[in-house]
Amino acid sequence: MSAPHKHAHRCFGVLAEYTSGAELLEAIEHGKRAGYTKMEAYTPLPMHEVSHALGHENDLPKFVLAGGILGACTGFGMQYYAAVIHYPLNVGGRPLNSWPSFIPITFELTILFAALTTVLGMLALNGLPRPHHPVFSVPGFENASRDRFFLLVPHYDPKFDADGALAALRETRSLAVQEVPHP
Amino acid sequence: MSAPAHKPPLSEVIAPGHTLTSVSEKITKIVLTRATPRGWYIGFGIAFLLVMVLLVSITKLLVSGIGVWGVNVPVGWGLAIINFVWWIGIGHAGTLISAILLLFRQQWRTSINRFAEAMTLFAVACAGIFPLLHVGRPWLAYWLVPYPNTMSLWPQFRSPLLWDVFAVSTYATVSALFWYVGLIPDLAALRDRAKSKPWKILYGIGAMGWRGAARHWERYETAYLLLAGLATPLVISVHTVVSLDFAVSVIPGWHATIFPPYFVAGAIYSGFAMVLTLAIPLRKIYGLQDFITLHHLQNMAKIVLATGMIVVYGYTMEAFFAWYSANPYEQAMLANRAFGYYGWTYWCLLGCNALTPQFLWFKKVRSNVVALFVIALIVNVGMWLERFVIVVTSLSHDYLPSSWDTYTPTKWDWGLYVGTFGLFLALLFLFIRFLPMISIFEMRTLVPSGVAEAAEKDEEHA
Numbered sequence A: 001m002s003a004p005h006k007h008a009h010r011c012f013g014v015l016a017e018y019t020s021g022a023e024l025l026e027a028i029e030h031g032k033r034a035g036y037t038k039m040e041a042y043t044p045l046p047m048h049e050v051s052h053a054l055g056h057e058n059d060l061p062k063f064v065l066a067g068g069i070l071g072a073c074t075g076f077g078m079q080y081y082a083a084v085i086h087y088p089l090n091v092g093g094r095p096l097n098s099w100p101s102f103i104p105i106t107f108e109l110t111i112l113f114a115a116l117t118t119v120l121g122m123l124a125l126n127g128l129p130r131p132h133h134p135v136f137s138v139p140g141f142e143n144a145s146r147d148r149f150f151l152l153v154p155h156y157d158p159k160f161d162a163d164g165a166l167a168a169l170r171e172t173r174s175l176a177v178q179e180v181p182h183p
Numbered sequence B: 001m002s003a004p005a006h007k008p009p010l011s012e013v014i015a016p017g018h019t020l021t022s023v024s025e026k027i028t029k030i031v032l033t034r035a036t037p038r039g040w041y042i043g044f045g046i047a048f049l050l051v052m053v054l055l056v057s058i059t060k061l062l063v064s065g066i067g068v069w070g071v072n073v074p075v076g077w078g079l080a081i082i083n084f085v086w087w088i089g090i091g092h093a094g095t096l097i098s099a100i101l102l103l104f105r106q107q108w109r110t111s112i113n114r115f116a117e118a119m120t121l122f123a124v125a126c127a128g129i130f131p132l133l134h135v136g137r138p139w140l141a142y143w144l145v146p147y148p149n150t151m152s153l154w155p156q157f158r159s160p161l162l163w164d165v166f167a168v169s170t171y172a173t174v175s176a177l178f179w180y181v182g183l184i185p186d187l188a189a190l191r192d193r194a195k196s197k198p199w200k201i202l203y204g205i206g207a208m209g210w211r212g213a214a215r216h217w218e219r220y221e222t223a224y225l226l227l228a229g230l231a232t233p234l235v236i237s238v239h240t241v242v243s244l245d246f247a248v249s250v251i252p253g254w255h256a257t258i259f260p261p262y263f264v265a266g267a268i269y270s271g272f273a274m275v276l277t278l279a280i281p282l283r284k285i286y287g288l289q290d291f292i293t294l295h296h297l298q299n300m301a302k303i304v305l306a307t308g309m310i311v312v313y314g315y316t317m318e319a320f321f322a323w324y325s326a327n328p329y330e331q332a333m334l335a336n337r338a339f340g341y342y343g344w345t346y347w348c349l350l351g352c353n354a355l356t357p358q359f360l361w362f363k364k365v366r367s368n369v370v371a372l373f374v375i376a377l378i379v380n381v382g383m384w385l386e387r388f389v390i391v392v393t394s395l396s397h398d399y400l401p402s403s404w405d406t407y408t409p410t411k412w413d414w415g416l417y418v419g420t421f422g423l424f425l426a427l428l429f430l431f432i433r434f435l436p437m438i439s440i441f442e443m444r445t446l447v448p449s450g451v452a453e454a455a456e457k458d459e460e461h462a
Helices: A021-033 A048-054 A060-086 A099-125 A141-145 A162-170 B020-032 B038-064 B079-103 B107-134 B138-144 B160-193 B197-207 B214-247 B259-285 B294-324 B328-339 B343-361 B369-396 B411-434 B440-444 B454-461
Strands: A011-018 A040-042 A149-154 A176-181
Touching: A011 A021, A011 A162, A021 A048, A021 A149, A021 A162, A040 A048, A040 B214, A048 B214, A060 A099, A060 B214, A099 B160, A099 B214, A141 A149, A141 B160, A149 A162, A162 A176, B020 B160, B020 B411, B020 B440, B038 B107, B038 B411, B079 B107, B079 B160, B079 B214, B079 B259, B079 B369, B079 B411, B107 B138, B107 B160, B107 B259, B107 B294, B107 B411, B107 B440, B160 B197, B160 B214, B160 B440, B214 B259, B259 B294, B259 B369, B294 B328, B294 B343, B294 B369, B328 B343, B328 B369, B343 B369
Parallel strands: none
Antiparallel strands: A011 A149, A011 A176, A040 A149
């Protein structure tokens, strides 16, 4: 092993800037060939190609399904409990479990729970809110929310070493390659 | 949201020549750098005065009691319920544009969905005021919520009025979530562009540290589509439940199975009319004709026409059922509706809702912005009259002549209604001043060069 890079202890990763999604995709392929497996890309618009290339998995739908089922059970369970167990009221011998009239609220709570799970789940899985992140300190990164595309090789990538990543990303059609300082 | 295989020519949904940079700059500038137009101050000032009217009307009502309104036996559901249904209906177009058109991959929705969603949120806020005050003692409104209480009582889960509580509060929550989730990447764009520190911090808090990571976008898009999929049946259920408030009762003119679909169509109809009413002046004042093109206005006009025809079908079927049922009460209801004390409202309603939209068959009218604006206003009036006809005419004239009586709204009824316009407009003015009224990140996906050529376009632009 070569001697540790002088900045290794405080380097969060190496960030390269691109002017188009196509260049970013090329760079991702290049990075994969160089053996990096934990790369992250930053784009101003959602791009399925990029997340496909990075091989991201997405568990959100499972959580939402669970949230919806929980909502349905809560909605119906609450009404059943109120009408049949806790406060049964005999009105002319009609069935206590008048399930058709329990459907609307069951439905609304299904939607409510599923929607809350969607939003809170998306934020939680994304690790948001997180007001600060090391990449924000890189000059020019503010354009990731406008028209620039970025590729990060983070320090937690098993193959990471700062010099190697700098060299690898400089081989791509990037505007600039910079080290991201660790806060 | 990435480009689907089959799509209309993009030149129709965004003017040619735009790039990632120009789209982002043009929309963020409205919020961050452009001087606030004088019209904004005038408009907000008027809206603010109307909010004062709202506050005075609410205070008067709370101090004196519900007797300051014109409602009494037999018409217990006066203007408050009319306005509630009207505002809720207006809100529905926002959800339709943001959710249903997203699922159908209608790209033209992109430039109008943000403020249509804002419109939904503010319309629901206005709508919510009415039933809350109409309960008479709004400080006890929490009794509608099932909570563990020492009285050991439950709300009546078998009543459509309680379904309404759940439907409307779920709708308000989901609309707010949908709107906020859509805003997150744009708030990040504003955070990155804002010059002054306080605004950077405020937008930064809203953006929650969004940095456009591919992993985040992946979940974000899934969440956005799931919310759209959840909001679509929700919006239909909300107006269905609202219509069940009427249809489950036994009042002639209310007890009809056609109510749910007919209410939903009416809601979409009035909502699109309201989107047109708002979009036409906005695009003019802020110079957004590149983004909200004539193509958008024409599409909305077509939806107004189509839903208007469904509503007219509803009116026809109501009349047909009344006649065909051979039920004397239903037939009396129909005669009273057309020729009774409130007959003029029925004919005005038909003029506004059945006759006026027919002009939209002509492409010349659909391409005339002023004509569209006027038609949209007339449709809004017509839909208000529809709810007036349904609520007041039926209640004032049901079974026994001994229980027939008329209803006249008082100045406090009108004050509250006019006041909600103030609230709606004031919120809308604040929204267009401080938040991007067009979804920036979704507009970026419309840039014709798409992914591959974005760079070259950028360079040309720079």
